[in-house]
Amino acid sequence: MTELWYVVGFAVVGVAFVFLVIGLSWLITHRNRGDEHKGRPYESGIDTFGDTWGRFGISYYIYALLFVAFDIEIVFIYLWALVFRDLLLGGFVAMLVFVLILLVGLGYAWRKGVLTWR
Amino acid sequence: MSMAVVTWQRLNVVGKILAIAVPVLIALGLVTVGVAILAGPFAIEFVGDNVPLLRFVAAIGAVLLLTIPTAFVVIFMELKVIARMNLRVGPDRVGPYGTAMSVVHGLKFLSKEDFAPLGVDLQVFTIAPVVVFVGSVMTFLVIPFAPGLFGLDMNVGVLYLFAMGGLTVVGLLMAGWASFNKYSLLGGLRSAAQMVSYEIPLTLSLVGVVLLAGTMSLNQMVLAQSGSIADWYVWQQPLAFVIFIIAGIAEANRSPFDLTEADQEIVAGFATEYSGMRFGFFFFAEYVNVFVVSALIVTFFLGGWTAPFDWPFPVAVAIDPLAWGVGSLVAILALPVVGTLVLAAPFWLSSRITTLQALVIGFILFNVVAIGLVLGWAFVSLDWVSGLFWFFAKSYVFVFFFVWLRGSLPRVRIDQLMGFAWKWLLPAALLNIFVTAAAIVIVNR
Numbered sequence: 001m002t003e004l005w006y007v008v009g010f011a012v013v014g015v016a017f018v019f020l021v022i023g024l025s026w027l028i029t030h031r032n033r034g035d036e037h038k039g040r041p042y043e044s045g046i047d048t049f050g051d052t053w054g055r056f057g058i059s060y061y062i063y064a065l066l067f068v069a070f071d072i073e074i075v076f077i078y079l080w081a082l083v084f085r086d087l088l089l090g091g092f093v094a095m096l097v098f099v100l101i102l103l104v105g106l107g108y109a110w111r112k113g114v115l116t117w118r
Numbered sequence: 119m120s121m122a123v124v125t126w127q128r129l130n131v132v133g134k135i136l137a138i139a140v141p142v143l144i145a146l147g148l149v150t151v152g153v154a155i156l157a158g159p160f161a162i163e164f165v166g167d168n169v170p171l172l173r174f175v176a177a178i179g180a181v182l183l184l185t186i187p188t189a190f191v192v193i194f195m196e197l198k199v200i201a202r203m204n205l206r207v208g209p210d211r212v213g214p215y216g217t218a219m220s221v222v223h224g225l226k227f228l229s230k231e232d233f234a235p236l237g238v239d240l241q242v243f244t245i246a247p248v249v250v251f252v253g254s255v256m257t258f259l260v261i262p263f264a265p266g267l268f269g270l271d272m273n274v275g276v277l278y279l280f281a282m283g284g285l286t287v288v289g290l291l292m293a294g295w296a297s298f299n300k301y302s303l304l305g306g307l308r309s310a311a312q313m314v315s316y317e318i319p320l321t322l323s324l325v326g327v328v329l330l331a332g333t334m335s336l337n338q339m340v341l342a343q344s345g346s347i348a349d350w351y352v353w354q355q356p357l358a359f360v361i362f363i364i365a366g367i368a369e370a371n372r373s374p375f376d377l378t379e380a381d382q383e384i385v386a387g388f389a390t391e392y393s394g395m396r397f398g399f400f401f402f403a404e405y406v407n408v409f410v411v412s413a414l415i416v417t418f419f420l421g422g423w424t425a426p427f428d429w430p431f432p433v434a435v436a437i438d439p440l441a442w443g444v445g446s447l448v449a450i451l452a453l454p455v456v457g458t459l460v461l462a463a464p465f466w467l468s469s470r471i472t473t474l475q476a477l478v479i480g481f482i483l484f485n486v487v488a489i490g491l492v493l494g495w496a497f498v499s500l501d502w503v504s505g506l507f508w509f510f511a512k513s514y515v516f517v518f519f520f521v522w523l524r525g526s527l528p529r530v531r532i533d534q535l536m537g538f539a540w541k542w543l544l545p546a547a548l549l550n551i552f553v554t555a556a557a558i559v560i561v562n563r
Contacts, residue, residue: 017182
């Protein structure tokens with residue numbers, strides 16, 4: 001329970017620090033509305049066209065999917081690593097089978113060309 | 119407009135800072151004195167009763183305050199080292215040898231207009247720097263700086279580290295999405311793809327260390343490596359060490375993996391629309407991250423705060439002046455005067471130096487010698503001073519290494535970057551785990 005309070009306290013103080021400094025900056029700096037050009041998005045000097053929050057390349061999405069699969073695997077591997085000295089050979093074989101199944105998935109993605117950036 | 123408003127607007131930035139800071143400091147001083155007089159006796163009792171609470175407050179304050187000088191030092195190192203590598207001089211105007219340059223950078227950010235462009239998603243736009251900054255600063259909580267000197271000795275320390283590292287991804291993605299700019303969006307998505315990909319080898323490379331140490335607490339890991347240089351995990355985990363460095367650079371978005379803010383391709387990536395202090399916090403978080411990655415390399419593979427060799431003389435001298443009697447106290451009080459006079463004497467003999475100058479030189483020399491002696495005494499007799507020394511010395515070697523990489527390597531292409539993480543680092547990290555596990559099985563048979 002103490003650990004949780006440390007983390008929460010740290011987060012609260014960190015967030016408060018950022019907002020205090022940004023607030024201080026807001027307080028002491030000048031404010032100039034400018035004309036409408038000041039607020040335009042900076043896209044190398046060209047007025048923006050098309051929908052910014054529109055459709056986007058799918059390759060980013062597939063990396064995220066792969067990440068989810070492997071991240072869950074990592075959680076299991078860490079727990080296994082913690083108790084490995086009690087398991088030894090049995091644990092080694094079990095984890096080998098587990099990782100091999102995942103590697104089949106990685107191999108499939110590799111063969112499908114997902115890992116090659118397009 | 120009233121007189122006060124007109125006066126306020128006429129002040130320049132330094133004037134405004136002083137106009138706020140001076141009354142606040144005076145008020146704080148008065149309040150502190152008042153509280154100390156009124157509540158002194160109760161405070162001593164309170165300290166005795168609430169040691170855990172005070173440790174909580176002290177840990178949070180100390181660790182958060184530590185991040186600011188850390189970032190300043192890393193920024194100064196980057197400016198100066200890169201300049202030297204480019205055959206430039208680098209900052210040399212502000213402060214001695216330009217050392218105050220990064221502080222000036224901070225003040226400059228503070229004095230710039232707090233501006234959000236049209237069309238941004240204002241709430242997300244405001245929260246994004248907070249998430250990035252807090253995500254990188256919170257990792258400091260579990261790093262052991264010296265024996266017994268850590269924010270929190272967490273038994274799931276490694277998992278906590280990666281959870282906080284994950285916050286940075288979210289923050290950068292928020293910044294990229296909220297900015298209403300195609301370059302920002304590209305930068306945010308690139309950073310998400312890159313950090314997510316490199317998080318896998320980064321995390322997997324540490325499994326070998328966890329296997330060897332049998333714990334996920336960073337403090338216990340450092341203790342398991344204490345002894346001599348031969349006990350450091352870098353010798354048993356060389357492959358994991360290399361993978362961790364490469365993936366750590368990518369996680370910190372540093373060159374040669376700084377695709378997320380590749381100026382020549384996507385302006386400034388997720389930070390394109392940010393300015394002033396909001397950008398300042400991204401900047402700040404980046405350099406804090408550089409230090410955090412260096413500190414983690416040192417903690418996991420290079421023995422953290424342990425010295426590379428056994429300290430030959432275990433000196434633990436406790437100074438207790440009260441036990442020395444009145445005569446020794448008078449001697450201590452006389453020491454500055456005598457020391458200053460003795461050190462000033464050689465300069466006084468020179469005809470070109472006036473008596474006053476000789477005395478000033480003597481006094482400065484005495485201070486240097488005294489500070490050196492006190493620091494030296496603390497270094498040999500206080501565990502945590504030598505621990506802090508070794509921890510920061512090793513960490514800054516890696517900070518220098520990161521800056522060196524930025525000064526010498528060109529940026530990689532994004533297809534090379536992503537392919538390298540999945541096709542090389544991931545299989546290598548898995549191989550490392552099974553080689554380590556097999557070695558443990560064989561040793562323990």
